[in-house]
Amino acid sequence: MTNIYELERKWLKYKIKSYLPIVIITISIIAIGVILLIAFTSLNTSKITQTAPVKPIAAPEKTPHETAVPKDENRTLTNIASQKDIKKEALAIEEITPIGVNNLKKEQIVLTPSLNFMKNMQGNTPPQIYIVQEKENLQTNEPKNGKNKVFLQENNPSIEAIEEVRPLEPIQEKKKDDSINISRQNTQEDIEHVIQRFKKNNNPTLSLFIAKKYYELGQYSQSYNYSLITNQLNNNIEASWIIFTKSLVKLDKKDMAIKTLKQYIEHSHSNQAKILLDEITSGKFK
């Protein structure tokens, strides 16, 4: 008679043996998987650690271009803008910004206003102000001056669109027109000279002068930018508000100009501002 118990024991041994390769293969696969995972993770970590020091090295080279990134939110005219967004914008600007505006940042030209009128100026979307350096042939009429122009860029999509979409050809034509006018050439040179001075001392009077000159030259986006800079340096200069709102009107931002002016009037009760508001609302000033 067959010894069933012995046979069962043999069968158990046989089953263990038959499953052994599967178990070994499974364990091996899991082990290989774990090793690969660890290797991959460590590789990624080492990559991060390798790349991490690069940023601080690169940052100082680039930071000079980020001329208007405010270090302290409370001190900016656009204190409602988040620091994160500003950095993003600044990084985007870096690519088109040549070297030469670093002085502005170093001297911290962006100051904190006492009013939050800008917050209301654009509804829920707070303006973000950066100083952006732009190649001369995109924004200025000066043909040969190798120096770069500095202007304030608000996080206003329409203004950005004006600056970005502006085709090259009309600008060049404009340059030709401007080059004929000798007096303008001198004015432009004057502005350049004042800009250099402004970069050195951040005097709001100089930035106001630049804003006025740009306004006279019809470069309203520049006058807008410099009036804004002036306002950030000293928000009690009435002329900066006037130029600012006038530039807004010229840039087809009439509603924003009226809103801004009203808020300024509430605060300052300026007669000149009231007159300008009347002119704008009545349509006299276009």
Add this chain to the structure above:
Amino acid sequence: MNSIFQNSKDVFLDTVSAKDYIQLERVSTIYQSLKDSVKKPLKMILLYGKPGTGKSMFLTKLYHDLSAMQTIHLYSTPILDESEFFKTLAQDLLQVKYNGELNFTQFMKIINENPMHEIPLVLLDEAQLYSSALMEKIRLLSDTRKVKFVITLHKTEKEDLIAKEHFQTRIWESIELENTSSAELKIYIQKKLMKANCFDTANMFQNSSVDLIHKLTKGNYRDTNKLVYTLFDLYMWYEINNPLKINKNYLSHKLIEMSALQTGLIHD
């Protein structure tokens, strides 16, 4: 009361009997081909295949089917002595009882002296066990067309050599028998059981169980018979000693593997 497993076990006793022949589609085709070949004026028919593929069963079945119609002699066990071989042939084919030694020359003389009204068919099983010298004489005998031979060989290198050297020019038909497929094996087992009215146990053979049996036996009929015989033996033991461990609706893979271990098909 007899256990259902007892009756089922007996079905798989390793015997070669025409009544145990199971009609399978592929096997039937081969068998019909063999029967047709026998009717042809052939000198020799070779039936070859691995052990346990049903060669002996084929010969037995052929003998059983043709014995009523023609002179046919089956030699299941090889007659290794040459004199004894020819004496047996003389006795069976010519009814000549010869005393003393009978060699090939003497046997041929007897054949020539005793003409036969029909060519007898001689079935030689396990022909690989015959000596080369005797095989050579069988070849010469088949050349005379006085006797027709159907021989079975195990398919080994040696048998192939015999087939090539001695019979290549004389063999008119060679039929190879192979191990069965899983589907055929299921039919084979179930037909065998149902032939013996073991319907309950026949139903226990599900596809997965037969697949496992086929995997273990490689479709060899003899190994299958051995395995299933042992399997039912184990079922009988469990039925008596530990009935809770068995299910009569399907076969336990564990018991199939235990049977394979017991019969030496697998090792622990």
